[in-house]
Amino acid sequence: MVQLGRPFTPAMSLLQNMLVLFTLSRQLHTSQAARLPDRQLPPRPTRHQRTLAERLPEDTWDSHMHVIDPARFPLSPDAAYVPQRHDLFDAVSFESSVSMKNIVMVQPSIYATDNSALLDGLKGLGPGRSRGVVQFDLPIVSSKLQAWHALGVRGVRLNVQSTGAAVTVTEFAALMRQYVVAIKPFGWVLQAYIPMYLLDPLAPTIRELGVDFVVDHFGQPAQPLNTTMSTIDPYTIQGFGSLISLLEGGNTWVKFSAPYRVNLTADWLDAVAKEVLNVRSDRVVFATDWPHTRFEGLDIRPFIERCLDWAEEANCVEEVFSTNAKSLWRVEE
Numbered sequence: 177m178v179q180l181g182r183p184f185t186p187a188m189s190l191l192q193n194m195l196v197l198f199t200l201s202r203q204l205h206t207s208q209a210a211r212l213p214d215r216q217l218p219p220r221p222t223r224h225q226r227t228l229a230e231r232l233p234e235d236t237w238d239s240h241m242h243v244i245d246p247a248r249f250p251l252s253p254d255a256a257y258v259p260q261r262h263d264l265f266d267a268v269s270f271e272s273s274v275s276m277k278n279i280v281m282v283q284p285s286i287y288a289t290d291n292s293a294l295l296d297g298l299k300g301l302g303p304g305r306s307r308g309v310v311q312f313d314l315p316i317v318s319s320k321l322q323a324w325h326a327l328g329v330r331g332v333r334l335n336v337q338s339t340g341a342a343v344t345v346t347e348f349a350a351l352m353r354q355y356v357v358a359i360k361p362f363g364w365v366l367q368a369y370i371p372m373y374l375l376d377p378l379a380p381t382i383r384e385l386g387v388d389f390v391v392d393h394f395g396q397p398a399q400p401l402n403t404t405m406s407t408i409d410p411y412t413i414q415g416f417g418s419l420i421s422l423l424e425g426g427n428t429w430v431k432f433s434a435p436y437r438v439n440l441t442a443d444w445l446d447a448v449a450k451e452v453l454n455v456r457s458d459r460v461v462f463a464t465d466w467p468h469t470r471f472e473g474l475d476i477r478p479f480i481e482r483c484l485d486w487a488e489e490a491n492c493v494e495e496v497f498s499t500n501a502k503s504l505w506r507v508e509e
Contacts, residue, residue, distance in 0.1 A: 228477065229275040231484050233494050237278040237501035240392065240433050240463030243267055243297040244284065252288035256338070259286065262467040264297045270466050274480060280505055282367070283311040284469060285338040295327055303328040307505040309367050311335065314354055321362055330505045331365035332358075337396055338369060345374065349381040356385050363506060365390055365429075372397040372415035379418045383425055388504060390429040393465070394448060395419050398439045410448045423456040429504055432483050432496065433463035436471050449486045457492035461501045 245263040271277060279301070281294045291310045298308050309331040310324060321329075332355055336343060343351070348370075355366060366385060369392040375382075382389050397413045410416050422428035430452060435445055452460060462483055464476050487493040502508065 227275070228480060228484075231481075231488075231493070232275050233498040235278065235502075236276045236497045237280065237461070237505070237507075238271060238276050238464050238466070239280045239461040239501050239505070240282050240431055241267065241271075241279050241466040242284045242469065243281050243293050244286070244467065244469070245293055249287070249290070249293035249296070251286045252290065254288065255286035257286065257470055259467070259469050260472065264300050267297070267466065268301070270464075274464065274477060276464075278305050278501075278507075280307045280309060280463070280501070282309045283333055285335050286469075287311075289313050291324075295324065295329075298327040298329070307331075307507070309333050309365070314358060316358060318358075318361070321358065325362050325364075329364070331367050331390070333367040333369065335369045336374075337371060337392075345377040348374070349378060352378075352381060352385060356387050360387050363387075363509075365504060367392065369393070370396065372413065372419060375415040375418040375422065379422055382422055382428060385427065388427055388429060389422075390431065390461075390504065391419070392431055393434040393437050394432065394440075394445070394452075395430050396438065397444075397448060399441065399444050403444075408443055408447050410444070410451050413444075413448070416448070420451070420455050423452065423459050426459075429459045429461060429500075431461055431463045432486075434465040434468075435479055436468070436474065437465075446486075449483075450490070453486055453490040453492060453496075457487075457490055457495050458500060460492075460496050461504055462497050 243262065243264055244259050245261050246258065247261060248263075251258065267279065271279060281297050283289075283291055283294050287293060289311045291308075291312070294308050294310060298306050306328050308324070308327070308329040310329050311333050334348075334351065334355065335341075336348070352366060352368075359366065365388045367390045370378075372391075372395045375391075375395065395415070397410075397416060400412045400414075403412070411420075419428070419430065423430065432449060438445065440448065462480075464480070466476065468474050468476065483496065484493065487496045
């Protein structure tokens with residue numbers, strides 16, 4: 177039976193204080209930086225003279241990250257790896273370091289369908305600053321989903337890519353329809369971590385789901401073989417044309433996240449990101465994928481800056497980093 181995590185305690189209010197301090201320090205940093213003489217500021221490339229705090233919207237959302245605490249919340253016996261602890265305090269500290277304060281906690285594969293750590297995190301941070309995407313088996317009672325909804329859960333994740341689950345297209349299409357029956361009354365999102373090539377056969381089903389559908393990590397594209405710099409064309413990636421068509425349809429969204437999990441060179445990733453933004457910038461959400469499980473220790477700041485470059489070029493920074501997430505995750509509800 178899934179536990180809803182430990183009850184809220186007065187100690188968790190420290191997180192709220194951390195958020196207040198973060199907001200004040202961000203405002204102070206911005207105002208002080210504006211008053212400093214040029215000679216006191218570290219040299220930067222012309223394109224990046226502004227800090228992340230200055231480039232990001234005030235109400236930025238990180239739409240995909242994980243809270244992991246194996247000591248308090250044991251991993252699934254089938255966990256493919258054992259990460260270090262990355263609890264809610266660590267999460268708030270990290271998000272503050274990259275000038276973000278709103279997060280979407282996503283259930284990682286190592287916890288399978290035990291959402292206790294995620295639900296505990298939602299209780300600690302509160303619905304004003306967080307949302308959650310869970311995993312659960314069917315059937316499930318509606319009252320449990322209702323209780324999770326009250327905490328800030330707004331989606332369910334189907335993860336094929338991480339688990340390596342053997343499933344046919346027909347089986348996965350049927351599975352999506354079954355989950356839609358459970359989540360549609362709550363207006364939740366169906367989130368899938370699947371390879372992009374599966375979008376070709378699944379597209380007809382996705383169009384008819386009747387709920388928002390979001391794909392993780394750029395849709396998990398794979399670079400075509402035997403390509404050169406002169407032949408970079410994202411439409412030669414298997415499934416990319418279907419992704420674009422689904423985005424145009426309106427009920428499909430894509431996360432710009434985890435480039436280290438995507439089998440593309442930087443030039444190909446540029447081409448994919450720019451074309452997606454050119455087609456439907458209002459269907460893209462940004463995410464850090466912290467704590468970058470199996471890639472712990474990497475510096476995500478260059479990727480944040482690259483996403484800002486793409487969004488600034490397409491004139492959609494507010495959309496990609498803030499307003500799209502508020503819409504997708506029903507932040508006002």
